[in-house]
Amino acid sequence: MAIQDIFQSVIGFDEAKVKELTQKEVDGGAAIDTILNEGLISAMDEVGAKFSAGDLFVPEMLMAAQAMKGGLEILKPLLADGATESKGTIVIGTVKGDLHDIGKNLVSMMMEGAGFEVVDLGVDVDSDKFVQAVKENNAGVVALSALLTTTMPAMEATVKAIREAGITVKTIVGGAPVTQAFAEQINADGYSDDAPSAVELARKLMAA
Ligand code: B12
Incomplete structure (x- = not known):
């Protein structure tokens, strides 16, 4: 009640x-x-x-x-305190050149609400910073947000940098101009179009 x-x-x-x-x-x-x-x-x-x-x-x-x-x-x-099991760590940020953070913050908050540790790098984050944060925090998922068609290439560059760094982490992407097809094209592990489904996606990828 x-x-x-x-x-x-x-x-x-x-x-x-x-x-x-x-x-x-x-x-x-x-x-x-x-x-x-x-x-x-x-x-x-x-x-x-x-x-x-x-x-x-x-x-x-x-x-x-x-x-x-x-x-x-x-x-x-x-x-x-371990009253509930940690669900894993997520590094999140808005990609280089992009200052939009409302959607990213929502995803971040919902991820926290779902029991994940969230390392939020903020906005205008370059690929090196994502790579470094994933390594430092031993993240299971890295979540990239972009709201501008002009910053979608930065998303692609970040996914590439993560792959080239050879770290085992799942990449998920989102933001208004991003689509499933784009996610596949840039080799990301997942896409979702809103915060609740981003949580479901992260749960699935963390479990995999
Ligand atoms: C608010 C806003 C701004 C604010 C941002 C404030 C802030 N702190 O974020 C300000 C005024 C600063 C701004 C600036 C600009 N903006 Co602006 N902005 C918007 C606006 C109106 C809303 C965006 C928003 O917050 N949506 C609400 C959130 C909740 O939705 P969302 O971000 O899509 O996030 C959801 C999902 O996409 C998903 N999601 C988001 N991230 C992620 C990440 C992952 C991993 C996953 C799985 C899911 C996910 O979950 C979220 C929650 O459900 C949009 C128009 C629109 N309706 O989208 C234009 C818009 C994005 N802006 C636009 C433009 C052009 C600009 C400027 C270039 C304007 C200018 N000439 O200066 C600058 C760019 C500044 C920069 N370098 O980034 C264009 C982009 C056009 C394009 N196709 O590229 C838009 C579409 C407006 C338009 N119709 O022209 N903007």
């Missing part, structure tokens, strides 16, 4: 309420996984579905993500 209230508060963009209810559930001894999956993540799945259906827009999705983050802050130290 109370976990359902967390779900509703995320959907209602009420960060303070999400924090309060999450803390209450933690104090009451609820399983961290249950709070995370049934309270926070499933609420973001719902928000994602509403967004895809055109019933919600970007500002609302960001407000929901912010509310979810409030709950996540409370759960994070407990996740780190």
Whole structure:
């Protein structure tokens, strides 16, 4: 019941309420996984579905993500304690020349919400920095975002640099101009068109 209230508060963009209810559930001894999956993540799945259906827009999705983050802050130290198993590390960033970060941040937040360790390199990230961060953090997945047709070649260059560095990491790509066909063309391991499906993709690739 109370976990359902967390779900509703995320959907209602009420960060303070999400924090309060999450803390209450933690104090009451609820399983961290249950709070995370049934309270926070499933609420973001719902928000994602509403967004895809055109019933919600970007500002609302960001407000929901912010509310979810409030709950996540409370759960994070407990996740780190090993109360739930780490799902692996994801390095994420917007490629060189590109300053768009709203979609990338959403993907980043949803990945965190799904229990992944996320190393967010920000925007305008060159391929060397991606390679270095993947190595340093022993990442399982590297997620590249591009919003400009003019920065899609930088995405291709980054995937190439990662391959040439010989590191075992799965590359996933996304952003409004990116397509499945483009992902295949540049040899990326996966593509998805929104944040909820990016999480599903990462889960699949991490498990592989
Ligand atoms: C907001 C915005 C800006 C803001 C960015 C603010 C910020 N902090 O991000 C500002 C004003 C800075 C900006 C600047 C520019 N912009 Co702009 N911008 C937009 C706008 C309106 C929205 C983008 C957005 O945030 N969408 C919402 C998010 C949630 O969607 P999203 O990014 O696609 O992300 C989702 C998915 O794609 C996916 N996803 C995203 N990343 C990833 C990564 C992975 C791995 C995966 C799996 C999935 C995934 O999940 C996300 C969540 O569901 C778009 C138009 C549009 N409707 O797309 C133009 C747009 C992208 N911009 C455009 C342009 C041209 C520019 C400028 C060049 C304008 C100029 N002349 O200066 C500059 C470029 C600056 C630069 N070097 O990057 C064009 C691009 C045209 C093209 N085909 O290349 C667009 C399409 C507008 C247009 N119709 O002309 N922009």
